[in-house]
Amino acid sequence: MKNKFYQYIQILQDQICKGLEDIDGQAKFRQDLWERPEGGGGRTRVIENGAVIEKGGVNISAVHGALPKAMQTYFNVGEVDFFACGLSLVIHPKNPMVPTVHANWRYFEMYDPSTPPGASDRKVINSWFGGGQDLTPYYLFEEDAKHFHETCKTACDKHSPEFYPKFKKQCDEYFWNAHRDEARGIGGLFFDHCQATEDMTMDNWYDFVTEVGNSFLTAYLPIVERRKDLPYTEANRIWQEIRRGRYVEFNLVHDKGTLFGLKTNGRIESILMSLPPHVQWVYDHHPEAGSQEEKLLNILANPVEWI
């Protein structure tokens, strides 16, 4: 499974980078290959200062070795070996009318450390998939929110009618900026610890996760296409930079993915490529009553059922 999924995310990375370069029309991804001293490494691809994308990263990594102490505590396990691979992306567009998007699809295995790495009979103690995709608008176009969620639902419904409501709710809960008492964005899907059950084999989960991965460009590109050439003002841009500050706060204070990267000695620049290019913090900022900016805040205070 780990080889099959790692193959998949390599191809998906190519497809997503191609789709994003095409819509940008100007900037290209640069690639950095990196190695993790304790085992594994990654292929980081970053795009900056494009016509459409101000900054973005579409990264894959596959890391393995002894599970670090901090992660043992986190997963509540003893000394085990692990393998983890995944694709992680964040796109920060320049135009404040285009939402930021984040997605991640990952696979995790834990092994009994008494069998040596590479042994054909190596015992997998536990394995699971996780991931999702979510949208963070600066100005809310309901049409965009609905399109994004409908694409998510279509992908989910092919596998179970229970998945969209469940993973949509988990997304709203996970991307909650608790100290601000508001959502990071308008959500999407979030799933974790997707393990083999009576209903779902690991192959079934693979099919589901790759279905979601394959839906990403369908979910995001039409929104970019519709909004990338809309006019915007300096005030719109300031609002975008202030909201990006909330994105930074979520990622550095609450995000478990960032934590995982930092605790497993991941490559810092690959982990923190998620941080936006230009950001502002203005003391006690409140948008004008009745403004578009205030409308967004009201939406973020109470997650919406978009479908």
Place this chain on the structure above:
Amino acid sequence: MKNKFYQYIQILQDQICKGLEDIDGQAKFRQDLWERPEGGGGRTRVIENGAVIEKGGVNISAVHGALPKAMQTYFNVGEVDFFACGLSLVIHPKNPMVPTVHANWRYFEMYDPSTPPGASDRKVINSWFGGGQDLTPYYLFEEDAKHFHETCKTACDKHSPEFYPKFKKQCDEYFWNAHRDEARGIGGLFFDHCQATEDMTMDNWYDFVTEVGNSFLTAYLPIVERRKDLPYTEANRIWQEIRRGRYVEFNLVHDKGTLFGLKTNGRIESILMSLPPHVQWVYDHHPEAGSQEEKLLNILANPVEWI
């Protein structure tokens, strides 16, 4: 002691705000009074868009009540009542040649909760002072680093010859941005859990902490005066904004003061006033070999003995 120290920080807040307004010459602090639902509150003073200070806050607070669960774990105590008051300041100047400065002086008490609040015989289980002041330059002027540290040392030496070396070292250790493997700035003083001992009564600690508090303007203002009118380029400004990104990373990932504020239901805007106004994250940025920017990074990689 708690009343005496809270009196002191009220007066110090006035003095420091006055000193900073005078050197800015343009902007004035705005004041927000706030109350903590569980007990206490604060007096937040923020200055923005000045001639010299781009953004800064000089805040005092005094909070009390039942120690929140998360803080019980942190302090390794059971259910106790607490009182905490302090002054916390961060100043982000506009000119990249002027360093950012941070300072904090605080007092903490814990009580046996079996005696009611306000009881004259209320048993103080534990009490301590903490605090310090530290400098974060974007361009290094050794003269400034030496002046700042000499002022710190002068204040320390009046109380013990051991204090400056000890608290300077603790400052270098505390303001270490571990995931970047570099210091946040060029340090200063950091002390915590300053409790009554054979050598130091709580009154002695009060005298020491207020000595440091009184030294703040002497430590910082001459540096601002020397650098505030120096010319700078757009490239200098970009470097300042990138380095401010590291400041954000430290405060949101590592800083215990920020954590304490978030966990004790402090006022978010008062806690996060420490975040800089304009910030950039550039993927995998490295300054040119031999540049002033690279010189700063080399200094931050290995804390320096400035005296």
